[in-house]
Amino acid sequence: MTAAAFMTLLQGAGVTLAVSFAGILLGVPIGLGIALVRWGEVPVLRRVAAVYVSLIRSTPLVTLCLLIFFASPSIGIDIGPVSAAVLAMTLNTSAFNSEVWRGGLVSFPKDQLEAARSFGMRPSGAFRRIVFPQLWRSALPGLVNEMTLLIKGSPAIAVVGIVEVTRAAVRIGATTYEPLPPFLVATVLYIALVFGFVCLQRVSERTYGRAGASA
Amino acid sequence: MPDTSMPPAVAPPVLEIRGLTKSFGTNIVLDGVSMQVGKGQTVCLLGPSGSGKSTLLRCVNWLEPPDQGRILLSGKLMGFRDGGVVPMNGMELARARSRIGMVFQHFNLWPHLTVLQNLIEAPIHVQGRQRDEVIGEAEVLLDRVGLADKKNAFPAHLSGGQKQRVGIARALAMRPELLLFDEPTSALDPELVGEVVAVMKILAEEGSTMLVVTHEMGFAREAADEVVLLDLGRVVEIARPTEFFTKPKTERARQFLQRYVHA
Amino acid sequence: MIREFAIVWANSGQLLNGLLNTAGLAVLGMILSVLLGSLLAVLLMARSRPVSLSAQAFVDLFRCVPFLLLAYLVYFGLPSLGLNFDNWTSGLVAIVFYNTAYMAEILRGVWRGLPRDGIEAATAFGFQGWRLFLRIILPQVFLIAAPMMGNQMIQIIKDTAFLSIIAVPELTHVASGIQSQYYVPFAAFLAAVLLYWMICSLVEAGVFAVERLARERR
Numbered sequence A: 001m002t003a004a005a006f007m008t009l010l011q012g013a014g015v016t017l018a019v020s021f022a023g024i025l026l027g028v029p030i031g032l033g034i035a036l037v038r039w040g041e042v043p044v045l046r047r048v049a050a051v052y053v054s055l056i057r058s059t060p061l062v063t064l065c066l067l068i069f070f071a072s073p074s075i076g077i078d079i080g081p082v083s084a085a086v087l088a089m090t091l092n093t094s095a096f097n098s099e100v101w102r103g104g105l106v107s108f109p110k111d112q113l114e115a116a117r118s119f120g121m122r123p124s125g126a127f128r129r130i131v132f133p134q135l136w137r138s139a140l141p142g143l144v145n146e147m148t149l150l151i152k153g154s155p156a157i158a159v160v161g162i163v164e165v166t167r168a169a170v171r172i173g174a175t176t177y178e179p180l181p182p183f184l185v186a187t188v189l190y191i192a193l194v195f196g197f198v199c200l201q202r203v204s205e206r207t208y209g210r211a212g213a214s215a
Numbered sequence B: 001m002p003d004t005s006m007p008p009a010v011a012p013p014v015l016e017i018r019g020l021t022k023s024f025g026t027n028i029v030l031d032g033v034s035m036q037v038g039k040g041q042t043v044c045l046l047g048p049s050g051s052g053k054s055t056l057l058r059c060v061n062w063l064e065p066p067d068q069g070r071i072l073l074s075g076k077l078m079g080f081r082d083g084g085v086v087p088m089n090g091m092e093l094a095r096a097r098s099r100i101g102m103v104f105q106h107f108n109l110w111p112h113l114t115v116l117q118n119l120i121e122a123p124i125h126v127q128g129r130q131r132d133e134v135i136g137e138a139e140v141l142l143d144r145v146g147l148a149d150k151k152n153a154f155p156a157h158l159s160g161g162q163k164q165r166v167g168i169a170r171a172l173a174m175r176p177e178l179l180l181f182d183e184p185t186s187a188l189d190p191e192l193v194g195e196v197v198a199v200m201k202i203l204a205e206e207g208s209t210m211l212v213v214t215h216e217m218g219f220a221r222e223a224a225d226e227v228v229l230l231d232l233g234r235v236v237e238i239a240r241p242t243e244f245f246t247k248p249k250t251e252r253a254r255q256f257l258q259r260y261v262h263a
Numbered sequence C: 001m002i003r004e005f006a007i008v009w010a011n012s013g014q015l016l017n018g019l020l021n022t023a024g025l026a027v028l029g030m031i032l033s034v035l036l037g038s039l040l041a042v043l044l045m046a047r048s049r050p051v052s053l054s055a056q057a058f059v060d061l062f063r064c065v066p067f068l069l070l071a072y073l074v075y076f077g078l079p080s081l082g083l084n085f086d087n088w089t090s091g092l093v094a095i096v097f098y099n100t101a102y103m104a105e106i107l108r109g110v111w112r113g114l115p116r117d118g119i120e121a122a123t124a125f126g127f128q129g130w131r132l133f134l135r136i137i138l139p140q141v142f143l144i145a146a147p148m149m150g151n152q153m154i155q156i157i158k159d160t161a162f163l164s165i166i167a168v169p170e171l172t173h174v175a176s177g178i179q180s181q182y183y184v185p186f187a188a189f190l191a192a193v194l195l196y197w198m199i200c201s202l203v204e205a206g207v208f209a210v211e212r213l214a215r216e217r218r
């Protein structure tokens, strides 16, 4: 493998990271929104949210990418491959994140909320000042785990023509007729990426896991 | 006058323990224990908590391999073969263990199996006995411990006393030469102790060979042929229950009785 | 829009075929990886450090690699070892390798948390070695691990969609084919999504049933 090929793979890794981060940045708060809708038992919307989560959780990311990319022009919006990829990643991870958030919300001690109410706090204030500061600590390990899974699912975006690590490796292999070396380098790159998240998860479990559990 | 010059030609005891020693690290838990259980006898092993009673039972079936000493089951050496030099391998140990039934303080039933399946599991799959025959025997045993109607229940649905009666029936289903009981009533609510003790008394009367660790002094007094008092890993006293409970020979036994009987 | 769905309906035979391939890959993959994962779990629990550490390295490696990359490695790598499989079989091999690692990790986790009591009783009753593992340990582990294994099954179903990239004729590949032939992207992929939803819901229902079984056996 040449240095140029290696650079191509590194660029691919950059794309993988960039798209994944975009998905995470959008998907984490959206997931919280969905979880709140279901936890707060907002009429109608909670049903919609439940169906959304169930549907997206059983849809492969590959299929979702294809659906968004190819079907969007037929409803009049022609989004490019990058937007399609980010949208698909966001939809996917938001559904899983909402389950993590919801798990934290469901196990949140009710008496604390009642206490906040009895001091005259409005629901939104109680959420911001009482619930959220504890919630995000207990949800963090689960959220980081979802991030790892998203990175591992990210090769799906290649189906809409984005050259991320795996796709880059395929291309290099196709030109050199030696597919294995670029795949092995790609493997090492993924291990580095995923290992970074695994470390992050261990740290977050150590730092916040117990705090969250005892909260 | 009987002729005492000739040793009587009796069968060897079902269990004979000679000079049993066991330590965990620097903690000497059993320190040269010797005792016997003859055929059809019920021997109660008494002693304060931590005196090494459980460890002694676990050494008998090699769940804990002893450091020194010998365990003889009907004259056959446990844990070794070929004249006591070669340690048994896993298969041989398993076969030897299947001759001993064990009843545990916390029942230790297999939660994924029904009551009947708990009884027939080892006889079929360890002893390789005929399924129909084993089931027939197991049903009789369940009837004897008063649980015939629970044979298809899972352990999770039973009370503690029922679980322990299943535990006893499970041990009996192995047709064991020797039954080991490790505080079979200590984990039970007081009102459930009686039903388990009743079953054990029947077994003792019917001539099962039993080594029983217990704090149920009533059982020891009424059902035991012999009482062994263990303290700090040593045998302090071996006596008939009538003598042990009325005129103990050692100071240590008197202290023990003070605490556990007269308390 | 109606016209789109009519076209997809006209090709429902193909979709069904794709669905069967997806389900077949997932079921076979599940069975094989549960079998191999059980064996690997034994190695993970082995008393010998070199054995358990190398098993752990194997598991960790597969848990870091994306499934598609592994599928490529198998697809391109096996021929260079002189093993020539068709795409379908390569896909299956990739599924099995990948999920064996996950299953082993799941089973080991449950096994470690299993109460010692029942295992000790089994030892005292003469169980040991494989018989102890197969008759006493594994059934309890499976009952407790069932929900996690069900989730993994759903993951396998979804991972099969990656195999469309190496032209395995599973559901997404078939939907892709229909869409490019008639240009009916929305209807074709939506049909695929709904079919995925259906089989994943089936698996969830199965898991629910097993969980009920497990609850009374605890």
Ligand SMILES: Nc1ncnc2c1ncn2[C@@H]1O[C@H](COP(=O)(O)OP(=O)(O)O)[C@@H](O)[C@H]1O
Binding pocket: B024, B027, B029, B047, B048, B049, B050, B051, B052, B053, B054, B055, B056
């Ligand atoms: N597996 C073990 N490892 C270390 N120490 C043990 C173990 N089993 C028992 N012991 C120790 O051996 C001593 C006797 O324990 P045990 O036989 O359970 O006594 P008893 O049953 O008479 O209460 C205790 O001090 C206990 O801490």
Ligand SMILES: [Mg+2]
Binding pocket: B053, B054, B055, B183
């Ligand atoms: Mg004890």
